[in-house]
Amino acid sequence: xxxxxxxxxxxxxxxxxxxxxxxxxxxxxxxxxxxxxxxxxxxxxxxxxxxxxxxxxxxxxxxxxxxxxxxxxxxxxxxxxxxxxxxxxxxxxxxxxxxxxxxxxxxxxxxxxxxxxxxxxxxxxxxxxxxxxxxxxxxxxxxxxxxxxxxxxxxxxxxxxxxxxxxxxxxxxxxxxxxxxxxxxxxxxxxxxxxxxxxxxxxxxxxxxxxxxxxxxxxxxxxxxxxxxxxxxxxxxxxxxxxxxxxxxxxxxxxxxxxxxxxxxxxxxxxxxxxxxxxxxxxxxxxxxxxxxxxxxxx
Amino acid sequence: xxxxxxxxxxxxxxxxxxxxxxxxxxxxxxxxxxxxxxxxxxxxxxxxxxxxxxxxxxxxxxxxxxxxxxxxxxxxxxxxxxxxxxxxxxxxxxxxxxxxxxxxxxxxxxxxxxxxxxxxxxxxxxxxxxxxxxxxxxxxxxxxxxxxxxxxxxxxxxxxxxxxxxxxxxxxxxxxxxxxxxxxxxxxxxxxxxxxxxxxxxxxxxxxxxxxxxxxxxxxxxxxxxxxxxxxxxxxxxxxxxxxxxxxxxxxxxxxxxxxxxxxxxxxxxxxxxxxxxxxxxxxxxxxxxxxxxxxxxxxxxxxxxxxxxxxxxxxxxxxxxxxxxxxxxxxxxxxxxxxxxxxxxxxxxxxxxxxxxxxxxxxxxxxxxxxxxxxxxxxxxxxxxxxxxxxxxxxxxxxxxxxxxxxxxxxxxxxxxxxxxxxxxxxxxxxxxxxxxxxxxxxxxxxxxxxxxxxxxxxxxxxxxxxxxxxxxxxxxxxxxxxxxxxxxxxxxxxxxxxxxxxxxxxxxxxxxxxxxxxxxx
Numbered sequence: 022x023x024x025x026x027x028x029x030x031x032x033x034x035x036x037x038x039x040x041x042x043x044x045x046x047x048x049x050x051x052x053x054x055x056x057x058x059x060x061x062x063x064x065x066x067x068x069x070x071x072x073x074x075x076x077x078x079x080x081x082x083x084x085x086x087x088x089x090x091x092x093x094x095x096x097x098x099x100x101x102x103x104x105x106x107x108x109x110x111x112x113x114x115x116x117x118x119x120x121x122x123x124x125x126x127x128x129x130x131x132x133x134x135x136x137x138x139x140x141x142x143x144x145x146x147x148x149x150x151x152x153x154x155x156x157x158x159x160x161x162x163x164x165x166x167x168x169x170x171x172x173x174x175x176x177x178x179x180x181x182x183x184x185x186x187x188x189x190x191x192x193x194x195x196x197x198x199x200x201x202x203x204x205x206x207x208x209x210x211x212x213x214x215x216x217x218x219x220x221x222x223x224x225x226x227x228x229x230x231x232x233x234x235x236x237x238x239x240x241x242x243x244x245x246x247x248x249x250x251x252x253x254x255x256x257x258x259x260x261x262x263x264x265x266x267x268x269x270x271x272x273x274x275x276x277x278x279x280x281x282x283x284x285x286x287x288x289x290x291x292x293x294x295x296x297x298x299x300x301x302x303x304x305x306x307x308x309x310x311x312x313x314x315x316x317x318x319x320x
Numbered sequence: 321x322x323x324x325x326x327x328x329x330x331x332x333x334x335x336x337x338x339x340x341x342x343x344x345x346x347x348x349x350x351x352x353x354x355x356x357x358x359x360x361x362x363x364x365x366x367x368x369x370x371x372x373x374x375x376x377x378x379x380x381x382x383x384x385x386x387x388x389x390x391x392x393x394x395x396x397x398x399x400x401x402x403x404x405x406x407x408x409x410x411x412x413x414x415x416x417x418x419x420x421x422x423x424x425x426x427x428x429x430x431x432x433x434x435x436x437x438x439x440x441x442x443x444x445x446x447x448x449x450x451x452x453x454x455x456x457x458x459x460x461x462x463x464x465x466x467x468x469x470x471x472x473x474x475x476x477x478x479x480x481x482x483x484x485x486x487x488x489x490x491x492x493x494x495x496x497x498x499x500x501x502x503x504x505x506x507x508x509x510x511x512x513x514x515x516x517x518x519x520x521x522x523x524x525x526x527x528x529x530x531x532x533x534x535x536x537x538x539x540x541x542x543x544x545x546x547x548x549x550x551x552x553x554x555x556x557x558x559x560x561x562x563x564x565x566x567x568x569x570x571x572x573x574x575x576x577x578x579x580x581x582x583x584x585x586x587x588x589x590x591x592x593x594x595x596x597x598x599x600x601x602x603x604x605x606x607x608x609x610x611x612x613x614x615x616x617x618x619x620x621x622x623x624x625x626x627x628x629x630x631x632x633x634x635x636x637x638x639x640x641x642x643x644x645x646x647x648x649x650x651x652x653x654x655x656x657x658x659x660x661x662x663x664x665x666x667x668x669x670x671x672x673x674x675x676x677x678x679x680x681x682x683x684x685x686x687x688x689x690x691x692x693x694x695x696x697x698x699x700x701x702x703x704x705x706x707x708x709x710x711x712x713x714x715x716x717x718x719x720x721x722x723x724x725x726x727x728x729x730x731x732x733x734x735x736x737x738x739x740x741x742x743x744x745x746x747x748x749x750x751x752x753x754x755x756x757x758x759x760x761x762x763x764x765x766x767x768x769x770x771x772x773x774x775x776x777x778x779x780x781x782x783x784x785x786x787x788x789x790x791x792x793x794x795x796x797x798x799x800x801x802x803x804x805x806x807x808x809x810x811x812x813x814x815x816x817x818x819x820x821x822x823x824x825x826x827x828x829x830x831x832x833x834x835x836x837x838x839x840x841x842x843x
Contacts, residue, residue, distance in 0.1 A: 069441055096443030106438025110456050110533075120442050168442075178441075 022047040022208045023068070023176065028077030030063050037063045039232035040077070045225075050209040052223030054216065060232040061212045065178055068210065069098045081176060096123055099169030099207075103181035105161045107153040113164050114149040120172045138167040141203060159190040170203050177204070179211040183218065195221055216256065220263050228252060240267040245317040264314065265290065273309040277302065286310050331502040335491075343510050345486035348550035349405065350473045350514075353412035355544045357469060361417050362462070365424020366450065375425060382418040390415065390476045394483050395596075403564075403592060403600050408477075408485035415476050416469035423465025427458025459533055460526055467522035474515040478507070481567065482593035484600075488514075490567055490591045497568030497745035499771050560840060564592040564606035568745065573777070574770055574816060575610065578632035585837050594715070598623070607820060608836065612636075614666055614717065614814040616673030624825050625817040627832035633816045634780065635787045636764040638717075639809040640725065641798065646759035647805060650708055652733045654807060657760070659728055660721075661808035663694060669717065669812040676716040683716065687723035697727065703734025711758035712741040713749050717814065721762045746771050754802055764814060768794040768806075787813070 023045040030038040038060040045051045053061040066072040068079055070091045079086045086094055107116050114135055121131045139146060142163045153161055162183065169177060183191045198204065199222065213219050219226050220240045227237040236248040244264055247253045256263060265287035270280060280289050286306060293303045332339055368375040388396075393414065397407030431454050439453045455462075481489030491507025494500070525536050569575035570591055579585040587608065592600065600606045602621035611618060613625055613636075640657045647654055664672070672690060675681045691697035708729055712718035719741055726737045740758050743749045746767055752758045769775050769783070769790055783789040787809075795806040818833055830836050 071437065071441055092443045092445050094443070095441055098441075100438070100441035102434055102438055102441075104432075104434040106432075106434040106441075108435060108439070108453060108457075109432075119444075123443055123448070 022049075022082065023210070024078075024080040024083075025064075025068075026078045026080075028064065028067060028079060029075050030060075030067060030072060031075045036232050038067070038074075041229075041232075041234050043227055043234060043237055045208055045210060047208055048206055050211065050222060050224045052219040052226045053210065053212045053229060054214070054219040054223075054226050055229035056214060059229040061214075061227075061229050062180055064229070065180055065210060065212045068176075068178055069095050069100060096120055096172065097174050097176070099172075099174040099177040101162075101165050101169045101177070101179040101182045103184040105153075105165035105185075107161060107164060107168070109153055112150050112152055113144075113156070116153065116164060117167045117171050119168060124172060134171055135167075138171060138203075141201065142167050143197070158186055159194060162186060162194065170207075173203075175208060177207045177209045179209065181212055181214070184213070184215070191218075198222065216259055216263065220267055228255060241272070241317075245314075262287070265310070268310060268313060273306070273313045275306060275309050277306070328502045328505050332506050335506065339491070339506060339510065342486060342488050342490055342507070343514070344550040346474070346477055346488045346511065346514065347547055349408060349412065349477045349480055349485060349487050350470065350518075351544050351547035351550070352405075353409050353473050353477075354416055354466070354470055355541075355548050356409065356413045357416035357420055357473075358466065358541075358544070360413070361420030361465075361469075362424055364417075365421045365462075366428065368421070369425050369428035369454075372429075379418075379422060379425070382421050385414045386418045390479050391482065394479060398483060398596050398599070402603065402605050403484045403596060404590070404605075405480075405485045407483055408480035412473050412476055412480070416473050419465040419468040419472070420462070421465075423461050423468075424458065427461030427465075428454045430461065431457045456534070456537075459537060463522065463526045467519060467526060470518045470522060471515050474511065474518060478511055481591055483596060484564060484590040484592040486591065490570070493593070493745075494567030494571045494591070496747050497566070497771075498571045499745075499747040499750065499774075500571065503571065561587060561607040562605075563587045563589045563608040563610075564597050564600055565589055565610040566594045566597065567591050569610040569816065572770060572816075573780070574633050574766060579818075579833070582630050582632050583833050583837050585833065585840070587836075587840055601819065601821060604821070607824060609819050611817055611819045612717075612814050613817045614669040614673060614812055616670060616675065616677035616716065618819065619670060619674045620678035622822045623819040624822045625819055626825070626830065626836060628815075628817065629832040629834050631785050634766040634769060634783070634785050635790055635813050636766040636815040637787055637791060637809040637811075637813050638721070638762050638764050639791070640760050640807045641753070641763045641768070642760035642805050642807060643753060643756065644799075644803040644805055645756070646708070650706065650733070650735055650759075653708060653729070653735070653759075654805075656728050656732045657725060658808045659696060659732070660724060660810055662811045663696075664690075664811045666812045666814075669814065672720055673717050676720060683719035683723050687720050687727060690720075691724060691727055698731030700730040701732075701734055702730075704736065705734035707736040707738050708760075709758045710737060710739045710741075711743050711749055711752055711761035712739070713746065713761070714742040714744055718762060721810070725760075725762075753804065762810070763806075765790045765794055765809075766815065768798065773797050773801075 025041065025043050027040050027042055028038060029036065029040045041064065053064060055061045063072055067074045068086070070086060117135045117138060118131050121134065135149070136146065139149065144160060144163055148156065148160070153164065156164065166182070183194055186194065195218070211222065223240060225237065225239055226243055228235045228243060230251060236243060236252050238246070240263070243252060244256060244260070244267055247256070266285050268286045269283050270277065270286065270289060271282040273286065276282070277289060290303065290306060293299065293306070364378055368378050390411070393411045394407065397411050401407040401410060435453060435457070436449065439449045444452065477487050478489035478492055480487045481493055488507040488511040491503050492511070495503030495507060525540070528536060565576055571577070576589065597606065597609045598611065598615070598617035598621050601609045601623060611623070618625070642653065642657070672686050675686045676683050688697060710722050710725055712722040722739055722741050726739060729735050729737050740752065743752055749761050750772055753761060765787070769780065773794070783793060791806065791809060798804045798806060818836070820830065825831070828839055830839055
């Protein structure tokens, strides 16, 4: 779906992004993870040409984006910013309708689509004529998401979308994010510096440092098959929690009644502990988890 | 006080059509300039917000324009654009430019970068971003700039009357020249009210919410255009010849009022400052002007004085007028000032004025040359017997006289001298004298009679235009009312006079004011 080849951006002598290549499959959620200044945001912005690359190629649906008109390209790519970037002089309704207006949809179609999204994102209809500054941070972020999704673009770029939210709101939005059907059929590239978020939302993760990709792969790959010391150290602090959250029942080859095989060990443990009626089940799961870990380490 | 208010009200009622005309002209002048300033300033502001490298240069130039004194800027415009509304509008436009450019630039560059990025990322073109995002969000700041520009323009537009562009300045400067407080207030109060009203209205607009702002953004340009058109309403009449009269002349019995009463002269008249009046006549922008009979520019620009065959201009013999207090304090002063008495006749004064006004010699040099030629000049004694303060009005002749007096005092007495020259019109000079800010200045008998004493028609007629009678009446009344003494006349008579270009007057066969009236009444 998205193919990035030898992409680079130099600001004078500084190589902000240094010759990186990666692929993103359709309907996949790829996370660009790294500390500030590692080049992840620059990489993202080159995908919709907010920043023009110094060298390299980007293909979306096998089309070279550098050969397309930038405005046309961008109307087909959803974009969510950290500080939401809502137009303060537009109402919520008008904000969401910006791209359809640019695409010259008819009025009824726009109205219908806007109210549909409001409902899906759990925003009350009365917000339609409110201005962004009358909403809470979480609500603003939802409107920002609605605005990016409104024209149903196949690709969604998200630049630290939940970075400005507090942890409680963030957790809530994460849950909504994962549940939202609109997002299931999108190819998403998300930038974050939050390791937890990356592991929770990403199908695959690109860990970046100093303009280069250090390792890319599934969350468990990064945890159990770390390429080098940098990767290990980057994940060290939250390793245990990340492991519990990334490993699924299927991974540890265990079937427990009432749980899906792709549920994380963490979520199952939480549930079991809360019910607290079968301590044996709880302990067995932990044992299987450690066996799995041991197995991974030997491989 | 009550009496004063009553008279002001009466004056405004009496002159209500003139007041209305001037107010309309003033509003029109302000908004034409403002409209043009917005048309120039807004795109410039947008340009430098796009190309930031240019911002320093553009804002720098606009800033320099702003620092040029307004009267000087108007002066610069005359050689380029002549007199009348054109140069005034250009000058006002240049003044209004800086706040508009600067606020447009600040407003646009101040738009949240995240919002601009979002707009770009959603696929808006540069144009769409400008009109849908940047300008609407910058609008409150831009409106603040327009508000500042409006208030500046309303104020500076009072000066437009100096170059015959009309407006409320005609009353203000006429009033200053004529020592007529009501006339000054009749111009100044409406001008101040205009500034306050427009400022208030624009402040309301500025604080409207986003929705209403959209409507206002469309309505405002239309409103400005409508207000601009006010300027065109009053000046829709004309005559064969155009006269340019000073604001002072316009309101004087021995000026335009007398011309109408006694000659029945009806001529298309514009109000103009005497600084540019002669040149405008020379350049054929004006045909008839109100000048002074000893003015050097009369000679310089080949103008001819029309004969005052019905005698409406009283004699204007110049003499120093001195505070009684100063005469006591400086016992030798009277004797010294009288040294000049009888020394300068009309021809000599015209010649001296010609040297300063046209040959641009310094008044100091002209004064010294003259005193030396008359054997009156003595080197400075450098004494320290107190300082005599000399005043003068703001034209060449008065500068020359002030210099002569200064040299005489320094040469013949032990007093020091300080000069306060260029004191606007008669009112400013005379007020300075009565308030003990200066000790003496040269005044003219006719001005004393009509402007300061404000003699009624009966008194004026009784004096029969006689030099001696007028002088004696002034001397007696000034002593009685103000404790100010008239010393001996210097000799020349600098009376008001109507003037035309020599060639035009000869072509039309106009020699006197009656001839002029006859020519104008033909057909």
